[in-house]
Amino acid sequence: MHELIEKVFLKHFNDPLLLDQSDSAVMEVSESRLAFTTDAYVVQPMFFAGGNIGKLAVCGAVNDLVAAGAQPLFLSVAFIIEEGLELSELEIIVQTMAETASDAGVRIVCGDTKVVGKGQCDKLFITTSGIGQTQKEHEDIGSGKLIQPGDHIIINGTLGDHGMAVLAARNQLGFTSDLQSDCAPLNLMIQPLLDAGLPIHFMRDPTRGGLASVLCEITQNKNFGIEIDETLIPISEPVLGMCELYGFDPLYIANEGKMLMIVPDSSSFETLSLLQKSESGKNSAAIGRVTEKNPGRVMMKTPIGGTRLITMLTGEQLPRIC
């Protein structure tokens, strides 16, 4: 265990706070308003086109903080490792985590490792928690309280890429180049919007359950509805193809580098322009509106001029997608 920690974890995660090897990291932050999040990652397989479980674990924590209107600062990482996991695989994952954290400008400051016997877990599970700092004026961004009829619905690119990339890896389909997880930290895309003072009425990263689930959750029991336009929703050809093949609806498929944003009509254009300047936002699109009609419901205009009711997923989701 001591060797594993020194040769793999401390080699790549070399924050001075972590190198201390105390059980807690002590940090100073200039603001006293904090955002705190945690997620367990059990994605199977561990490696897929566009990422791996480690990249996912870092991006997930970062993006949950971003969705709360916070600037991500510190991460913790806890590994549960199945005896017999290839050290070389673990090292690639750890290295990816370090690189992703560095790209996102967040520090991995504390961690833990448990090893369980063969057959007692499935190779590797990772839980990350994150702390970010937030401003009073942004504290309601994650709550949905600010959403108003007339607001625009914006998504920063194509939907379903993560879920379909994992499914392809699971079934060992050979879609390596044209089907990639969108897994990415989104703080560098969102921070300029906050810095520019552009109002954001709501943000949520549409991971498990996809875009449809988030839209249903935020309209449930509310006095507004949401109308999206199918022709405006960006979906890549390979994802559309896979979804047809397996009978999935891309609106319900997990994303790991997407942020659903709801913004006022008045600043929607400026928000889109700024998003499109960022690598993760270059395919951003306004895909619909918050409406006074159909309160509590999510409706989708179809290409042939009809309207479809979007409902909460009731059956099985794709298991272990993140």
Added chain:
Amino acid sequence: MHELIEKVFLKHFNDPLLLDQSDSAVMEVSESRLAFTTDAYVVQPMFFAGGNIGKLAVCGAVNDLVAAGAQPLFLSVAFIIEEGLELSELEIIVQTMAETASDAGVRIVCGDTKVVGKGQCDKLFITTSGIGQTQKEHEDIGSGKLIQPGDHIIINGTLGDHGMAVLAARNQLGFTSDLQSDCAPLNLMIQPLLDAGLPIHFMRDPTRGGLASVLCEITQNKNFGIEIDETLIPISEPVLGMCELYGFDPLYIANEGKMLMIVPDSSSFETLSLLQKSESGKNSAAIGRVTEKNPGRVMMKTPIGGTRLITMLTGEQLPRIC
């Protein structure tokens, strides 16, 4: 999943921040110096005399923050659940977590749940992370920088109870009443020492690897040694009996409600008196000294007048003890 979250988790964990069901909790703290910790819990079996995996996960996070000289405030909880886990067992565990957090005065403010297939984990793994607030004057308590020759080594009660209680549960031995895990949150015992301004040169909770491992870690490559006296170390009769039966050394066995403290000679008596007033500290004892001689080494005086060198554990520890 929605049902599980509402009927089990939100029923017991009912912090307003958690009820929000955003992906991050936003908290305000009056101090900007934070302690942050994480640990994964994989104890097998999930239930043992004196606690369960949930109690352990809350106490572990609380005690790691306490060891950093911090006041624990907020916890996150991530569950990895094996398909088929009895809901009634999960509910007992969740309820225990809520009660333990409430006893310790900490808030569970965010969480996550993943379900994996049968055989892909072993019933239930829990990862908790914790945030505490700390003062500048306490920031070096966890580092070992303040330890000086002449300091006293204090432990707040008997050693090895947790490890032996888990082993007894694992082997279905019938030691229910006389062998209990010491699993407990220690902030209510330690806070009065900090409030009274009593100097603490070092704290660490001797979990995996026990007291011996902590003592070895803190003396390694240092210009001081440590001498403990075997006759002064509190160990209960049932733990001694189990250790003899299985061939374990109680100094290396995991504790989950113990804090090793190193304090100056001048305030050692007052520290002990204050500790002994607390339920978790009533059997506190001074068990040795930091010495100028034997730098880098931990020595133990034996009852027959000899001296034994205490070394870092090299072989297998008891697996999945926490």
